[in-house]
Amino acid sequence: MEGFDMLNIDFTKEQLEILNETGEEFRPEKLVSLFSRSDLNTEELVFILKASNALYRAGSPILSDKQYDIYISLLRDQNHLHPYLNTVEPEPLIESKTVELPERMLSTEKAYSLQDIEKWVKRIQKAAQETNVPEEEIDIRVTPKLDGYAAYDDGDTLYTRGDGYRGQDVTRAFKRGLKVANSGERGLGPGEIVIKKSYFTEVLSSYFENSRNIQAAIIAEKKVDNRIQKAIKDGACVFYPFALLKNNTVKISVLMDEFESIVEGIWSSVDFDVDGVILETTNETIKKYMGATRRNHRWQIAFKVNEESANVEVVRVIPQTSRTGRIAPVAELVPTKLSGVTISRVTVHHYNMVKTNGVGAGAIIRLVRSGLVIPKIEEVLTKVAPDIPDSCPSCGSHLLWESDNLICPNKIDCPAQTENTLVHFFKTLGNNDGFGSKTIEKLTSFGVKYIHEIYSLEVDDFLKIGFGEKTAINLFNQLQASRSIEIEDWRFLSAFGVSRLGSGNCEKLLEHHSLVSLFELTVSDMIQIDGFAEISAEAIKEGLENIREEFFKVYDLGFALRPTAIENTEKLSSPISGAIIVFTGTMIEGSRSDMEKNAKALGAKVGKSVTSKTTYLVTGDKVGETKINAAKDKGVKVLSEQQYLDFIR
Ligand SMILES: NC(=O)c1ccc[n+]([C@@H]2O[C@H](COP(=O)([O-])OP(=O)(O)OC[C@H]3O[C@@H](n4cnc5c(N)ncnc54)[C@H](O)[C@@H]3O)[C@@H](O)[C@H]2O)c1
Numbered sequence: 001m002e003g004f005d006m007l008n009i010d011f012t013k014e015q016l017e018i019l020n021e022t023g024e025e026f027r028p029e030k031l032v033s034l035f036s037r038s039d040l041n042t043e044e045l046v047f048i049l050k051a052s053n054a055l056y057r058a059g060s061p062i063l064s065d066k067q068y069d070i071y072i073s074l075l076r077d078q079n080h081l082h083p084y085l086n087t088v089e090p091e092p093l094i095e096s097k098t099v100e101l102p103e104r105m106l107s108t109e110k111a112y113s114l115q116d117i118e119k120w121v122k123r124i125q126k127a128a129q130e131t132n133v134p135e136e137e138i139d140i141r142v143t144p145k146l147d148g149y150a151a152y153d154d155g156d157t158l159y160t161r162g163d164g165y166r167g168q169d170v171t172r173a174f175k176r177g178l179k180v181a182n183s184g185e186r187g188l189g190p191g192e193i194v195i196k197k198s199y200f201t202e203v204l205s206s207y208f209e210n211s212r213n214i215q216a217a218i219i220a221e222k223k224v225d226n227r228i229q230k231a232i233k234d235g236a237c238v239f240y241p242f243a244l245l246k247n248n249t250v251k252i253s254v255l256m257d258e259f260e261s262i263v264e265g266i267w268s269s270v271d272f273d274v275d276g277v278i279l280e281t282t283n284e285t286i287k288k289y290m291g292a293t294r295r296n297h298r299w300q301i302a303f304k305v306n307e308e309s310a311n312v313e314v315v316r317v318i319p320q321t322s323r324t325g326r327i328a329p330v331a332e333l334v335p336t337k338l339s340g341v342t343i344s345r346v347t348v349h350h351y352n353m354v355k356t357n358g359v360g361a362g363a364i365i366r367l368v369r370s371g372l373v374i375p376k377i378e379e380v381l382t383k384v385a386p387d388i389p390d391s392c393p394s395c396g397s398h399l400l401w402e403s404d405n406l407i408c409p410n411k412i413d414c415p416a417q418t419e420n421t422l423v424h425f426f427k428t429l430g431n432n433d434g435f436g437s438k439t440i441e442k443l444t445s446f447g448v449k450y451i452h453e454i455y456s457l458e459v460d461d462f463l464k465i466g467f468g469e470k471t472a473i474n475l476f477n478q479l480q481a482s483r484s485i486e487i488e489d490w491r492f493l494s495a496f497g498v499s500r501l502g503s504g505n506c507e508k509l510l511e512h513h514s515l516v517s518l519f520e521l522t523v524s525d526m527i528q529i530d531g532f533a534e535i536s537a538e539a540i541k542e543g544l545e546n547i548r549e550e551f552f553k554v555y556d557l558g559f560a561l562r563p564t565a566i567e568n569t570e571k572l573s574s575p576i577s578g579a580i581i582v583f584t585g586t587m588i589e590g591s592r593s594d595m596e597k598n599a600k601a602l603g604a605k606v607g608k609s610v611t612s613k614t615t616y617l618v619t620g621d622k623v624g625e626t627k628i629n630a631a632k633d634k635g636v637k638v639l640s641e642q643q644y645l646d647f648i649r
């Protein structure tokens, strides 16, 4: 059967113990015999699933996720109503007592291919049609799927997911010093307990086999190991609420076109174990309409990939000078097939890696490709003495080390840097054709160095440089088009390729300041804006200073720039801006979720339950005296729905 040939059926001592402890009759010999068969009946499939789940939850999986999910789909084919498919796979109990969860916690539907995602997108679009939601209003939020221990924080109690309805009280984890990621507050609902990958590798990996063992220890009743206690104190273990996750939210119409780069970006956006990405629509009407099965939300899906790896020989490592002068080491490989495509080159992180890991001709590396993601070097199996260049392959300048990187310091006339900067400009604008690396190479060989010089070229000039007549006219027309077709001002700015000014940061800055005024910002202006730390603000300021002259030469040519909307000032001037509000009880004038959304739009934060940090408790109908008094005791101001509405109006 496909996907099962690499199955490891030697049980470890730990796995045998786990199977034993479940108290069920999961005999290892029976499992082994079932694993080798492809004609399983329903009962046998469920046996495999239950036993594998027990091993997986205890931190010692016997199957890969893909293999497990194949068994799930076999069971679904035989009986899609089977109870095992309609529940959340249970976690082992840490102690016997369970408590009801404040909100149901579900599993997710899985997709392993683009086709699966396309089908899901179609279902969302259908739901949108049926509820009269225009296509442009469907946003898809993409977040990393954290591979930790699922938990729920209502502000007072921390719960495990349990069976999705009832979990266990593990508030003790917070008492042990566990923090909420991103210095977030308590009460943000569902999330995962996770451990920083880098910390695990550097500090814990010689003592613990995997991070799952540690996650389990953080919430366990028994005393925590000193190393784990230190990891908690160091902030390496955190509870990460999904609400705080870095996300990429895109219109549904562009999702499939940009799928690879979105997945790649999100997959590597956190320093935690990630086993996929979560896609979900954020439109409340659609969410409500689609609802959930007993196992998963229909408006959410997890994209997972099957990882493949191969040991590959390096032919040589070629240095390539990038736009910023960084020398990128590119390893040429003996062509190797991996997840269906032939791979013949892979980028090594930086030259320090080449040096310390001995990547050079003859080295053997382990190459991993996770589904669509670009392959990467997982490990260097056989090191060799590497070749470290000392001069720039493009301009011959003497290279300098700057932390992990080799840098060509020749900012002014290194052809590679010039070419890549120009290519980057036109590629980022994205509203023109023809200025790819071949054209740019030709132009620079004639001494063109700057963007504004390209814009001064006439048809005649292109002819003189050696372009054919048709191409010359086309290039000239494309230049005009690139100025008259409207583009967002953040895109225009990011086209200049200032380090740390990718499109995201450009947009964030432009939400607070106009394009031209960015050049006058001080570091302290910049760090007022959410997401800018001092170091990046300094780098951005320096970067802007470096492009100032060229930027204004280009800007003055007149582009059709669409300004980014400046952040809503209504938000900042509203009476509840910055307040933390909890809504409770049945509201009369509108639904509670609408009120919560409105409060957020007015700049407030909405909490799930009252803590000493809460500013207001807004009470609807039928709220008990005890609840109100408890809030007052915590110093929280209590408002009735009407008082609250008067207050914000
Ligand atoms: N290898 C095995 O033997 C084995 C056994 C059992 C289960 N599994 C794997 O686990 C899956 C089912 O387990 P599950 O239900 O615990 O997990 P899941 O893979 O279905 O994921 C659902 C969970 O993802 C979490 N999550 C992480 N990041 C999130 C984000 N950004 N947004 C929303 N939710 C996020 C949530 O806690 C949610 O409960 C199986 O499909 C299989 O892949 C493997």
Ligand SMILES: [Zn+2]
Pocket: 321, 392, 393, 394, 395, 396, 397, 408, 409, 410, 414, 415, 416, 417
């Ligand atoms: Zn150079």
